[in-house]
Amino acid sequence: MKVAVYITGGIAAYKAVYFIRLLQKNGHQVRIAMTQNSKNFIGSQTLAALTKYSVLDDLWSKENESKISHIELADWAQAAVVIPADANIIGKMANGLADDAVSTALLATSASKFIVPAMNVHMWENEAVKRNIKTLKEDGINILEPTSGQLAEGYNGKGRMPEPEQVYQWWENYFEKKLPLKGKRVLVTAGGTREQIDPVRFIGNNSSGKMGIALAQAASQLGAEVDLIYGQISTRLPQEENIKLYSIKSTEELLKKVQALFKRDNILIMAAAPADFRVKNYSEQKIKKKVDVDNLRLELEKTPDILKSMGEQKKQGQIIIGFAAETNNLIENAQKKLLSKNADYIIANDVSQGVFGSNQNKVTILSKKGEIKPLPKMDKFQLAKKLLTELLL
Ligand code: CTP
Numbered sequence: 227m228k229v230a231v232y233i234t235g236g237i238a239a240y241k242a243v244y245f246i247r248l249l250q251k252n253g254h255q256v257r258i259a260m261t262q263n264s265k266n267f268i269g270s271q272t273l274a275a276l277t278k279y280s281v282l283d284d285l286w287s288k289e290n291e292s293k294i295s296h297i298e299l300a301d302w303a304q305a306a307v308v309i310p311a312d313a314n315i316i317g318k319m320a321n322g323l324a325d326d327a328v329s330t331a332l333l334a335t336s337a338s339k340f341i342v343p344a345m346n347v348h349m350w351e352n353e354a355v356k357r358n359i360k361t362l363k364e365d366g367i368n369i370l371e372p373t374s375g376q377l378a379e380g381y382n383g384k385g386r387m388p389e390p391e392q393v394y395q396w397w398e399n400y401f402e403k404k405l406p407l408k409g410k411r412v413l414v415t416a417g418g419t420r421e422q423i424d425p426v427r428f429i430g431n432n433s434s435g436k437m438g439i440a441l442a443q444a445a446s447q448l449g450a451e452v453d454l455i456y457g458q459i460s461t462r463l464p465q466e467e468n469i470k471l472y473s474i475k476s477t478e479e480l481l482k483k484v485q486a487l488f489k490r491d492n493i494l495i496m497a498a499a500p501a502d503f504r505v506k507n508y509s510e511q512k513i514k515k516k517v518d519v520d521n522l523r524l525e526l527e528k529t530p531d532i533l534k535s536m537g538e539q540k541k542q543g544q545i546i547i548g549f550a551a552e553t554n555n556l557i558e559n560a561q562k563k564l565l566s567k568n569a570d571y572i573i574a575n576d577v578s579q580g581v582f583g584s585n586q587n588k589v590t591i592l593s594k595k596g597e598i599k600p601l602p603k604m605d606k607f608q609l610a611k612k613l614l615t616e617l618l619l
Contacts, residue, residue: 227254227255227304227305227401228254228255228257228302228303228304228305229249229254229255229256229257229303229304229305229306229307230256230257230258230259230299230300230302230303230305230306230307230331230335230337231245231246231249231256231257231258231259231307231309232258232259232260232306232307232308232309232311232315232328232331232332233258233259233260233261233264233268233273233309233310234260234261234263234264234308234310234311234312234314234315234328235261235263235264235266235267235312235314236264236267236310236312236344236345236387237267237344237378238309238310238344238386238387239264239267239268239310240267240268241309241310241387241389241390241393242268242309242310242390243268243272243273243276244390245307245309245390245393245394246258246273246276246277247276247390248390248391248394249394250276250277252394252398256276256277256279257277257279257282257299257302257303258270258273258274258277258279258281258282259281259282259283259296259299259327259328259331260273260281260282260283260328261283261314261315261326261327261328262283262326263312263314265283270283282295282296282299282327282328282331283327284327285326285327285330295327296327296330296331296334297331297334299331299335300331300332300334300335300336300337301334301335303335303337304337304338305337305338305339305340305397306331306332306335306337306338306339306340307339307340307341307342307397308328308332308339308340308341308342309340309342309387309393310342310343310344310345310387311341311342311343311344312343312344312345313343313345313349313352313355313358315328315329315332316341316343316355316358316359316362317354317355317358318332319332319333319339319341319358319362319367320357320358320359320361320362320365321358321361338368338400339367339368340367340368340369340370340397340400341362341367341368341369341370342370342387342388342393343359343369343370343371343372343385343387344372344385344386344387345372345385346377346379346383346385347377347383347384347385348383349385350372350383350384350385351384368400370388370393370396372384372385372386372387372388373386373387373388374386404448404449405448405449406448406449406615406618406619407445407448407449407450407614407618407619408449408450409449410449410450410451410492410493410618411450411451411452411453411490411491411492411493412442412445412450412451412452412453412491412492412493412495413452413453413455413484413487413488413491413493413494413495414438414441414442414445414452414453414454414455414495414497415438415454415455415456415457415480415484415495415496415497415498415500415532416433416435416437416438416439416441416442416454416455416456416457416459416497416498417433417434417435417438417456417457417458417459417498417499418430418431418432418433418435418457418458418459418498418499418500418501419431419457419458419474419475419476419477419479419480419498419499419500419501419529420457420458420475420476420501421476421477421501421503421504421505421529422475422476422505422508423505423508423509423513423524424508424509424510424511424512424513425510425511425512426512427513429501429503429504429505430458430501431458431499431501432499432582432583433457433458433459433498433499433582434459434460434461434582434583435456435457435458435459435460435461435498436459436461436583436584436585436606437497437549437587437606437609437610438454438456438495438497438498439454439456439459439461439462439463439464440606440607440609440610441495441497441610441613441614442454442464442469443464443466443469443607443610444607444610444611444613444614445493445495445610445614446464446466446468446469447611448611448614448615450468450493451468451470452468452469452470453470453472453487453491454469454470454471454472455472455473455474455480455483455484455487455498456471456472456473456474456498457473457474457475457480457498457500460583472487476501476504476529477500477501477502477504477529477530477532478504478529478530480498480500480532481530481532481535484496484532484536485535485536488536488539488544491544492543492544492545493544493545493546493547493618494536494544494545494546494547495547496532496533496536496546496547496548496549497549499551500529500532501529502528502529502531503526503527503528503529504526504527504529505524505525505526505527506525506526506527507525531567533546533548533563533567533569534566534567534568537567537568537569538568540568545570545571545617545618546567546568546569546570546571547569547570547571547572547573547613547617548563548564548567548569548571548572548573549572549573549574549575550563550564550572550573550574550575551575551577552574552575552576552577552578553576553577553578554578556574556576556590557574557590557592557598559574560572560574560590560592561592564592564593564594569594570593570594570617571591571592571593571594571617572591572592573589573590573591573592573613574589574590574591574592575587575589576588584606585605585606586603586604586605586606587603587604587606587609588601588602588603588604589601589609589613591613591616591617599616
């Protein structure tokens with residue numbers, strides 16, 4: 227994972243170095259931002275040497291004038307850890323203030339945020355700090371409460387930063403809980419296929435690939451290793467470490483790829499819209515218009531039904547999820563597909579009203595056990611997460 231570590235002023239800054247080492251030892255990539263105050267406790271060179279990245283400590287640095295470094299760091303990171311977090315950064319974050327590199331990058335990042343406060347007991351118990359901590363918790367930010375013990379001031383009290391090992395464990399636990407599909411391999415197909423008529427023309431369909439890609443991303447965010455096979459799409463492909471991409475053109479190619487990958491994968495989600503027919507006689511040369519002929523007849527033949535053939539070969543423990551794109555008799559037609567294709571679930575999709583290319587979708591889940599569950603209209607990514615949690619967890 228890509229982790230941005232934000233260091234603010236406090237004697238506990240030295241413990242942040244051990245925390246960074248733990249992140250690295252566990253295979254995470256780390257980049258650092260630090261406040262000017264934190265430099266009284268730890269040097270930026272140590273941190274740059276440790277991470278092999280320059281440290282972000284100045285909004286107006288001359289070093290990389292062409293780059294907007296704080297936004298770059300904000301966009302790069304998947305997790306943001308503020309360690310140690312002083313009362314100042316806690317106040318800024320709670321109130322949306324941004325007046326230096328650290329607070330600005332934190333305001334700009336959409337990474338999951340983690341705060342490890344460390345300060346004097348009287349500061350920690352100050353009403354304003356308590357209010358700010360409450361606000362941050364309400365904003366969904368994760369806070370590791372300080373422990374009680376000997377403070378740097380020489381007396382006991384709450385405000386001490388827990389040891390780096392404990393901080394690391396707390397941080398890792400958060401992701402473990404959020405990764406219920408860890409250890410699972412999910413195969414997702416997305417987009418439409420193309421069946422060539424001649425070298426320049428093809429039969430295609432309206433699928434944008436958005437639903438399949440949203441499912442692949444949702445599965446990856448829940449911890450799965452994802453194989454994403456995509457055909458014709460009109461949206462961006464995900465660039466994530468645990469999503470492997472495979473491109474195909476025709477239904478036949480899609481079948482071959484699915485057959486190969488479903489040998490090792492546990493779950494198959496057929497969100498693609500494979501063409502059901504292809505031309506029987508592909509023309510090696512471009513078909514020319516003839517002056518005296520007004521019609522062109524193409525003979526089509528059926529392509530393989532991938533979902534059906536996977537349903538027949540399914541091994542114990544494998545789960546198959548198909549879609550049913552219908553313009554009429556939604557549930558009845560979807561039920562027929564559930565049975566004929568031996569799927570565990572069919573997601574019935576009414577495609578009569580502008581689903582293609584849209585960012586939203588409204589579906590009904592049908593299960594092999596006979597349950598029928600309609601879901602409200604929602605954003606395709608939200609729907610993808612909902613479907614995976616409903617069907618797989
Ligand atoms: N599907 C498939 N292979 C095909 C066609 C469809 O695996 N050659 C899959 C789709 O990915 C989807 C499910 O089968 O998960 C249903 O697709 P849909 O287009 O709704 O139905 P079809 O089976 O093609 O039947 P019809 O077109 O008659 O509705």
